[in-house]
Amino acid sequence: MMDWSIIIEKSILVVVLFGVSLAIAAYSTYAERKIAAFLQDRIGPDRAGPWGLLQPLADGGKMFFKEEIIPNASDKFLFILGPCIFMTTALMTSALIPWGKSMNIGGREISLQVANLNIGILYIFAIVSVGIYGIMIGGWASNNKFALLGAIRASSQMISYELAMGMAIIAILLTSNSLNIRDIVDQQEGFKWNVFYQPLGFLIFIICAFAECNRTPFDLPETETELVGGYHTEYSSMKLGLYLFAEYTNMFISSAVISCLYFGGYHFPGIDSLHLSQNVAALVSVAVLFSKTFFFILFFMWVRWTLPRFRYDQLMRLGWQVLLPLAIVNVLITGAWLTYFK
Amino acid sequence: MQSLTNRSVVVRKREMSFMEKLYLPAILGGMALTIKHLFKKKVTNKYPEVKRIFAPIYRGVHVLKRDEQGRENCTACGLCAVSCPAEAITMVAAERKQGEENLYREEKYAATYEINMLRCIFCGLCEEACPKDAIYLTDRLIESKYDRKKFIYGKELLVEKIDERIDISKRKKNYTMA
Ligand code: SF4
Ligand code: SF4
Numbered sequence: 001m002m003d004w005s006i007i008i009e010k011s012i013l014v015v016v017l018f019g020v021s022l023a024i025a026a027y028s029t030y031a032e033r034k035i036a037a038f039l040q041d042r043i044g045p046d047r048a049g050p051w052g053l054l055q056p057l058a059d060g061g062k063m064f065f066k067e068e069i070i071p072n073a074s075d076k077f078l079f080i081l082g083p084c085i086f087m088t089t090a091l092m093t094s095a096l097i098p099w100g101k102s103m104n105i106g107g108r109e110i111s112l113q114v115a116n117l118n119i120g121i122l123y124i125f126a127i128v129s130v131g132i133y134g135i136m137i138g139g140w141a142s143n144n145k146f147a148l149l150g151a152i153r154a155s156s157q158m159i160s161y162e163l164a165m166g167m168a169i170i171a172i173l174l175t176s177n178s179l180n181i182r183d184i185v186d187q188q189e190g191f192k193w194n195v196f197y198q199p200l201g202f203l204i205f206i207i208c209a210f211a212e213c214n215r216t217p218f219d220l221p222e223t224e225t226e227l228v229g230g231y232h233t234e235y236s237s238m239k240l241g242l243y244l245f246a247e248y249t250n251m252f253i254s255s256a257v258i259s260c261l262y263f264g265g266y267h268f269p270g271i272d273s274l275h276l277s278q279n280v281a282a283l284v285s286v287a288v289l290f291s292k293t294f295f296f297i298l299f300f301m302w303v304r305w306t307l308p309r310f311r312y313d314q315l316m317r318l319g320w321q322v323l324l325p326l327a328i329v330n331v332l333i334t335g336a337w338l339t340y341f342k
Numbered sequence: 343m344q345s346l347t348n349r350s351v352v353v354r355k356r357e358m359s360f361m362e363k364l365y366l367p368a369i370l371g372g373m374a375l376t377i378k379h380l381f382k383k384k385v386t387n388k389y390p391e392v393k394r395i396f397a398p399i400y401r402g403v404h405v406l407k408r409d410e411q412g413r414e415n416c417t418a419c420g421l422c423a424v425s426c427p428a429e430a431i432t433m434v435a436a437e438r439k440q441g442e443e444n445l446y447r448e449e450k451y452a453a454t455y456e457i458n459m460l461r462c463i464f465c466g467l468c469e470e471a472c473p474k475d476a477i478y479l480t481d482r483l484i485e486s487k488y489d490r491k492k493f494i495y496g497k498e499l500l501v502e503k504i505d506e507r508i509d510i511s512k513r514k515k516n517y518t519m520a
Contacts, residue, residue: 039376043386306376307369 005108013114017094024297025248026056032248032301039305063241071234075141082138083235083242089131090246093253096120098182100266100286104278112282113182120181121169124257125162128212131250132158135221138243139231150230153312154221157211160319161218165208167327168201171334172261185265195262200330202262204323209254211319214247216304220312255296256289263292398512401464401479404457405508406501409447414501415476416455417448422468422477430461431468448474455500459484459493469513478510 030045030052037044045052070076095114102111117123132155139151172194176184188194195202211218222230229235232243259265266285276284310318361367387394396402407415418435436453438446445451468477487493502508 037386038380038384041379041382041385043384043388046388302373302376303369306372 009108009110010114013112014095017099017114018091021091021094021249021252022245024252025245026060028248028251028297029059029244030056031297032304035298035301036305039302060241063238066237068237068239069234071143073143074234075143078137078141079234080239082134082136082141083239083246084134085137086131086134087242087246087249089127089134090249090253093124093127094256096124096181097253097256097260098185098265099289101278101282103282112286116180116182119179121173121179121184121261124181125166125169128250129158129162131246134243134246135231138235139221142231142234144234146227146229147231147233150221150223150227150233154214154231157214157218157220157315157319160316161208161211161323164204164319164323164327165212167324167331168198168205168208169261171198171201171327171331174331174334174338181260181265185260185267188264189267191264191269193262193264198262198330198334200326201334204327204330205262206258207318207323209258210300210303211315213250213254213300215251215300217307217310218315219304219309220315223309251297251300252293255293255300258296259289259292265289265292396481400481401466403459403480403482403484403495404462404468404500405478405480405482405510406455406497407476407478407508407510408502408504411444412504413443413445413447414451415447415474416452416472417450417474417476418452418455419450419473421471421473425467425471426462427465427467428461428463430458430463432456452497455497457495457500459495460490478508478513480508480510481512482508 033055034044034052036042045055048054048058070079096117098111098113098116100112102109104110135154136151139147139149139154142148172184173179175194175197176187178184178187184194210216214221220230221227222232224230227233232240235243266289268285268288274281274284409415418433420433420435423429423431423433433452433455435450438449438451464479466479469479484493
């Protein structure tokens, strides 16, 4: 007989994660506009609801009621497929993140992680790479030169920065001896956060994360000033909404991944000395991970409203001639240290 | 070559130093700068509730003035229309009839007087041109409308009401701010 309860348990977790990811993506748009405003001495949206808190709903509603345009010259199937792939992949990676310590409900140990794959990091990387196809297909199918340019930029940028990112991860894998994200997080218990052992790796990783999420200063695929809208120039209505939404979801997930890999995930120094019961401790650990994640989301936005965009040749030079060699050196140093001093 | 002014500066393209090439110190500096703005006073006015105070020289919607006895000042001389760079003003003149002395100050008056508010650039030249103290720009704003035709303001909108005089003292030469 199959164990139905595990299916129910995981389904609930998946649905909750789904909702939380979407809600956070929606409110990231609000946070982005508020932060942009505050950093520019403005106050930002404040009309829809108290302090403008209903603004994401208003924006979403507007998106739904916009006219849905599919250009005549576009490849209709691929045109619709593009945003679907992008959104789906953006939502898929959250399954691998250990959101907190396990809970105990009615004698059942419930892990707050949908799937504890032993190749967790590889899976996330694979899914993120598939996500690029969403952009490429969308830009290609639009049959518009601006969209195509945006798509080409996106693909070359992501391929270039994925290399350095992977190299930065390898250093972590060397020290942790595991590809399993929960293992990596648990090894950082206490204050043994990876960022203290891998500062260079962290720097490379976060720069690449900016590039992977198409955030300024690496937002070349959608430069308004040069490419109208970049790869989503021809998109309208909810398909555009999906693209924009998926970008914020990506930002949320990469913030969570950064927190897990480098900042101890759901661990917080001194959490054990509080002697909380298991379930309360689990909830606290979830809150800890979320506050770390939110910090990084805000960090992403803070950077966006500070830095101007790179030029394309600067972007490529940074990726291939600076970050990749640095990441390789980082791997070598880590390897040497592990061989001779451990 | 000798420079024509003493303001010219020789531009030098200097190699960046190692610290500058790292970019990171500059990025951190920039981020410190932006985060400081988070705590600065915000300049936004919450518009419909809080209205910005206009400068005394603000040039908004025109008013066609009446004199103390409530007679229209304008004599339809057309100088405002001639001086208008945007060609926003048109008018049709008419002769004052017997018994209309309480309505129009001069013997000739504007039967219709129209300003196209979409053409007007609010330069104030009409006001300067007017020999009869008839037209002034005020600190009122044009209302938004959906129909372009409604932006052509006729006399019913321009001429001030007898019981609702528009204060234009701010536009006079010797006005000083209170
Ligand atoms: S303000 Fe200038 S543009 Fe407007 S009506 Fe007068 S002269 Fe013409
Ligand atoms: S407003 Fe002044 S300038 Fe214009 S027609 Fe009347 S009197 Fe002449």
